[in-house]
Amino acid sequence: MTSLSLSxxxxxxxxxxxTSYDVHLDLTGVEHFGSxxxxxxAARETGAETFVEIADALSVRAxxxxxxxxxxxxxxxxxxxxxxxxxNELVVDATLPYVxxxxxxxxxxxxxxxxxxxxxxxxxxxxxxxxxxFDQPDLKATVTLTVDADPRxxxxxxxxxxxxxxxxWSFATTPPISPYLFVVCAGPWHSVTFEHRGLPFGWHARQxxxxxxxxxxxxxxxxxxxxxxxxxxxxxxxxxFDSYDQVMVPGLxxxxxEMPGCITFDxxxxxxxxxxxxxxxxxxxxxAHEMAHMWFGDLVxxxxxxxxxxxxxxxxxxxxxxAGAAAGFTDGWIACAxxxxxxxxxxxxxxxxxxxxxxxxxxxxxDTAFGNFDMITxxxxxxxxxxxxxxxxxxxxxxxxxxxxxxxxxxNAELADFLEALDSVxxxxxxxxxxxxxxQSGFDTILxxxxxxxxxxxxxxxxxxxxxxxxxxxxxEVVGSRLVDLADEPVPLPEFAGLAVVANxxxxxxxxxxxxxxxxxxxxDRLSHLxxxxxxxxxxxxxxxxxxTGDLRVPDLFALVAAHLAAEPHPMVFEGALVLVREQVxxxxxxxxxxxEAAGVVSAVATLVLADGWDGPRAVAxxxxxxxxxxxxxxxxxxxxxxxxxxxxxxxxxxxxxxVRRLVELGADPSVIDRTLEQDPSASGEIGALRxxxxxxxPEAKAAAWALVYEGEPSNREFRAVNDGxxxxxxxxxxxxxxxxxxxxxxxxxxxxxxxxxxxxxHSFPVLPLxxxxxxxxxxxxxxxxxxxxxxxxxxxxxxxxxxxxxxxREWSDRLDDLTLALHVRSRTxxx
Ligand SMILES: [Zn+2]
Numbered sequence: 001m002t003s004l005s006l007s008x009x010x011x012x013x014x015x016x017x018x019t020s021y022d023v024h025l026d027l028t029g030v031e032h033f034g035s036x037x038x039x040x041x042a043a044r045e046t047g048a049e050t051f052v053e054i055a056d057a058l059s060v061r062a063x064x065x066x067x068x069x070x071x072x073x074x075x076x077x078x079x080x081x082x083x084x085x086x087x088n089e090l091v092v093d094a095t096l097p098y099v100x101x102x103x104x105x106x107x108x109x110x111x112x113x114x115x116x117x118x119x120x121x122x123x124x125x126x127x128x129x130x131x132x133x134f135d136q137p138d139l140k141a142t143v144t145l146t147v148d149a150d151p152r153x154x155x156x157x158x159x160x161x162x163x164x165x166x167x168x169w170s171f172a173t174t175p176p177i178s179p180y181l182f183v184v185c186a187g188p189w190h191s192v193t194f195e196h197r198g199l200p201f202g203w204h205a206r207q208x209x210x211x212x213x214x215x216x217x218x219x220x221x222x223x224x225x226x227x228x229x230x231x232x233x234x235x236x237x238x239x240x241f242d243s244y245d246q247v248m249v250p251g252l253x254x255x256x257x258e259m260p261g262c263i264t265f266d267x268x269x270x271x272x273x274x275x276x277x278x279x280x281x282x283x284x285x286x287x288a289h290e291m292a293h294m295w296f297g298d299l300v301x302x303x304x305x306x307x308x309x310x311x312x313x314x315x316x317x318x319x320x321x322x323a324g325a326a327a328g329f330t331d332g333w334i335a336c337a338x339x340x341x342x343x344x345x346x347x348x349x350x351x352x353x354x355x356x357x358x359x360x361x362x363x364x365x366x367d368t369a370f371g372n373f374d375m376i377t378x379x380x381x382x383x384x385x386x387x388x389x390x391x392x393x394x395x396x397x398x399x400x401x402x403x404x405x406x407x408x409x410x411x412n413a414e415l416a417d418f419l420e421a422l423d424s425v426x427x428x429x430x431x432x433x434x435x436x437x438x439x440q441s442g443f444d445t446i447l448x449x450x451x452x453x454x455x456x457x458x459x460x461x462x463x464x465x466x467x468x469x470x471x472x473x474x475x476x477e478v479v480g481s482r483l484v485d486l487a488d489e490p491v492p493l494p495e496f497a498g499l500a501v502v503a504n505x506x507x508x509x510x511x512x513x514x515x516x517x518x519x520x521x522x523x524x525d526r527l528s529h530l531x532x533x534x535x536x537x538x539x540x541x542x543x544x545x546x547x548x549t550g551d552l553r554v555p556d557l558f559a560l561v562a563a564h565l566a567a568e569p570h571p572m573v574f575e576g577a578l579v580l581v582r583e584q585v586x587x588x589x590x591x592x593x594x595x596x597e598a599a600g601v602v603s604a605v606a607t608l609v610l611a612d613g614w615d616g617p618r619a620v621a622x623x624x625x626x627x628x629x630x631x632x633x634x635x636x637x638x639x640x641x642x643x644x645x646x647x648x649x650x651x652x653x654x655x656x657x658x659x660v661r662r663l664v665e666l667g668a669d670p671s672v673i674d675r676t677l678e679q680d681p682s683a684s685g686e687i688g689a690l691r692x693x694x695x696x697x698x699p700e701a702k703a704a705a706w707a708l709v710y711e712g713e714p715s716n717r718e719f720r721a722v723n724d725g726x727x728x729x730x731x732x733x734x735x736x737x738x739x740x741x742x743x744x745x746x747x748x749x750x751x752x753x754x755x756x757x758x759x760x761x762x763h764s765f766p767v768l769p770l771x772x773x774x775x776x777x778x779x780x781x782x783x784x785x786x787x788x789x790x791x792x793x794x795x796x797x798x799x800x801x802x803x804x805x806x807x808x809x810r811e812w813s814d815r816l817d818d819l820t821l822a823l824h825v826r827s828r829t830x831x832x
Contacts, residue, residue: 002076003367004125006304006360009136012050016134017042018141023131027118027149027186032058033105037092037132043084051078053128053135057094064090092132100715102253103756104129112208112682117187119249122180123257125366133179138303138412140176147184155186156204158261160243175240176410178301183259185247192217196225205248205270208682212270223327227288230326236402237409240299250683251717253756256286258293272684273652276620277571278339284329289319300408305369306358307414313356313381331572337507338537338576344379345545348443350817352810356381357415357438370755371810383510384437390466390508392426399425436463446503448516453498457484457491468506470535471496476526505535513542524560528567540577544584550825554589558601566608575621588822591829592732592769603629614649627658636663653680657688664696665728687721694725702734710745716756723764732770739766739774743781750808762811775823782816
């Protein structure tokens, strides 16, 4: 299938005006499904020519204005339409395959009970794998859907179900929506439904997760209705759709998808055990994020993908803000500071960085744009909007957002439209602000220096910042805080003379901060004692960032962890810092010879926290870290044999699988995997077993895992799990030969299996402590592969095409930058 190009999409938008889709799906088949799409559209020029997408079909029949089109009109996922009338009706009948990779009509058989679930996962240019459509965001049309399926099933879709019976469902016509927002979820769902403000709401999950859904139903309903009340009160435009279903689905490639009226969530969000504080906060944030999309993204949609930030940056910002203001998750910005925002800085340092509001011309096709659903668009965009709110005031920001939504409702918009709306409500120079914050990539560095004893802030980079600076006495007491406007001119802070200071202590701005030696010595001494958890979150990020850039030695970072992390009282700061240290330092910057000692620091922190009891708010995160890093075989065996971690504390299913994985890593008989799977034959049990088998430290287990993912046809979930287990820390000798095989095999899998798998191959990049020569070999291998295909080649193109497909090309260039940075730090460490 050819990735839709910007020029084709612009051309088509000038020719067509699409009115409506009538879609009929026949989901009664097991191997494939039937799709009939009746499209009514106008052509601005009679006699014009265009095309409609229908991808990966097994068979296609098309009729335009009553005349059957020749078979030759259909090629490479497109049907050529010629000699258009002023008003046209196109009927496309297609037979299409189900998929297991999350891109299209995903079919999942639940191992727990054998039940089947079939869901259309669209997004970007995937809708054309489900029904024939003009698959670009600025050709909106109404959708009227009918479905045939197993009469025992429930079928959910964008519109409200108006009629069901005897295996047939009809849905109300939607308002105009972009094709990528189409959704259908069919299966024997367990449902919890309710009415709120006269609108039908529902939460749905697989039958085998009914207990978990019922357990969480009250909380999910509370979060949903409070966020809904908040957003409908904030926005002038009313909620635009006729129902609000939220479906926990299996095998989604994204955390969630904002389909109008029917949101899909990865069903991992329906926790099987006790969630950590961060996990609970994250779920509330995602619920609010998707709901904000009903306005930002669904009601008003970007014209082309360069403006995906108009959806994602806003939803990311609103997700944290609304989950806090409406649903009581008031520590969201703390979680953001230590869990999400650091990924925005990392993305902004890679060669692939781009302005938050990208140039349209740079997004030459959908595959290229796919790479921009990255942490620039989410985490940095969110942070930049937060700085905008700090700079403008929240009321002005909301007024601007409302002007934008009201002017462009049910239509499409771009950066200029947003700025015009903002300009209409503010006296400030929002265009100049946007030029440096939205249209330029990279971030500034704020340096703290001393003039005599007086702290001086200097900004390198040229953006205006508004941020809080806090001054501390040696005891750790706050002496004062003030909001500082910092731009080209240095700002002295005489009121904090002689004191330690923390810049951006309220995390309002997006900039790297480098403290002066006096202030950093204070942080090393007092970090866990500082009063404000948000400031501590910012400082843990700063410490890890300084380690990545070589400004802080790796042993000094672990000394900070040993001194302060177990004493960190806030559960989200604790968990976020723990994850940052494990993922960014332990897995990347530590030499194999130092791994055991460094992992020992982490497991000692976890053990200390758990010594306070298994009831505390930090216990779940500590237990997860302990299970991954401990060398205490007897402890893990005791957990498994007793089924509890401590008296009265049952072992959670996910923790059980972490313990099993760690046990086999430490040399236990792999039969423990089969025994555990017998006790937990669920979908996540299967995934846990796959991950653990791939982590077994024998050449045979590695060969079997490799064959499964690179020679078989795994689903997206299976692919991720096996790869996660495969590249296990401490197994560098076992996987050494596979470093080269990964570089050889990756492009072929990416070409064969499409966008989502390409991303999956990128995410399976080896990240574990490696000897320096192995790191250099991996770097050179990937560099060579990228050099052979500088521009990338289309995903799913001609099977024999050489080179690295576009989506994987982008992923690999990112991983290569991370590897190069790690090499830089590692090569300066004497004993590697
Ligand atoms: Zn989103």
